[in-house]
Amino acid sequence: MTALKIRGLERDRRVEGWAWRNPVALGRFVQELASVYQAEIRTVVDAWMRSRPHDAAPDLPLPRSRPPSERTYDAWGALNEQQRACLEQVYREDQMTEVEVWLQRRHQMVLPPADQWRRLPLQVKAPTDLIEKPRLQQRMRELGLDTAKALILIRQLTGLVEIVHDSIETGDSGPCGRVCVVLTRQGRAAARSGLGEPRQKAPPAHLLSRWHWSQLLRVADAGSEGIADSRMTTKARFFLGVGYRPGGKHPGRGFIDTQPLRDTSGAVVDYMWTITELGKRHVLAYAHLYQVLYPDVELPSMTENHTSRTNRLE
Incomplete structure (x- = not known):
């Protein structure tokens, strides 16, 4: 996949290609899309996974560790x-x-x-x-x-x-x-x-920092009950939440969203953060990479196998 082929697709031309369902090929594809449209890789990955829920998740490899200069x-x-x-x-x-x-x-x-x-x-x-x-x-x-x-x-x-x-x-x-x-x-x-100590690897552009990953797992582990807004840190909900633009620059990842909590009279007493479908896909698709990046961050029962993780998230 090249910029020339992307331009051909935009003009409704037939473009030759193969291995479209291969995660590694999709990883190269989203990198080309990000380059052509001058967008961040994480934005393209999130858009792909949100709009094509039945396709494989793009596989972008972890950055290679570089020796000291x-x-x-x-x-x-x-x-x-x-x-x-x-x-x-x-x-x-x-x-x-x-x-x-x-x-x-x-x-x-x-x-x-x-x-x-x-x-x-x-x-x-x-x-x-x-x-x-x-x-x-x-x-x-x-x-x-x-x-x-x-x-x-x-x-x-x-x-x-x-x-x-x-x-x-x-x-x-x-x-x-x-x-x-x-x-x-x-x-x-x-x-x-x-x-002789190795440098800590920075996460790839489409993955979360250690802190945001741990916060996403908190919300995922809470299930449908969610976590009260008062228990979520401001920066975490702005970065992970739907519809936020922290600093007016980049939109939130859309991994978590708020639902109103009402009392018996129907009045809203609080807002609860729950994981979105995109957030679930992100956790299930990239948990193995996060384990390499942050082995000390505990992954609850979601990591036993794909089935148990899906049941837990749902």
């Missing part, structure tokens, strides 16, 4: 032993914070933007009885570095780590100054390559 290797290789140890501790703290944020999101907690929570406190200028010592400060002390020596080392990691000065509230004592460390993308990549 020479620039990344050089950045790590240019560091001495002490600088590498310092960068490793900053990287470990960054990854621990990332896991904590993900767990908090799963519990519906409101979080600041990433440029805030990725600030790793190294020093808080407040009495020790008011606030605990930052974890990163303790990590540096395990390396035999006090805060002053750690800051000297961190300043040497140009382009890999940044130092940010801000303040936080500590109750009645008012704002207290804070020294934070921010790991840059280049620093994260250098640490991964030096420590």
Whole structure:
């Protein structure tokens, strides 16, 4: 399938083709459609699955993992032993914070933007009885570095780590100054390559992030009863819901929708989110890929086999 053939189809001409029901061929087809119409791949995939419910789901392979670049290797290789140890501790703290944020999101907690929570406190200028010592400060002390020596080392990691000065509230004592460390993308990549840790794969364009996938499973697992609107995070329902345009840019995926919940008098008391037919198709068609991407995200009884998953969703 090429752009020339698509143009022929639009002009009502007969076009030669084969393997139209092959998922891999359909995957190449939707990629060509997205290119010709300058649309996002996820939009074309959703439209295909919504309008052709009896056809196979397009199969778009997971992106291949790429080895670290020479620039990344050089950045790590240019560091001495002490600088590498310092960068490793900053990287470990960054990854621990990332896991904590993900767990908090799963519990519906409101979080600041990433440029805030990725600030790793190294020093808080407040009495020790008011606030605990930052974890990163303790990590540096395990390396035999006090805060002053750690800051000297961190300043040497140009382009890999940044130092940010801000303040936080500590109750009645008012704002207290804070020294934070921010790991840059280049620093994260250098640490991964030096420590031999693979880079986390980003999901393909038609698949969901870890967070949105877990939210879709919540709604799917609730079945026909659904989940109350008050228990759905704003960003998740805007991105997954029918008829939404978060930020006025891209429409929601249409995987979940609201149904009014009425009392005995017929008055609406709440709105319940339930999974749509398109959402069901997406879960059943791509659950195997999500298991590769996010093996730690539990897939309930839907993953036992295709039949049990279909019964569960229906």
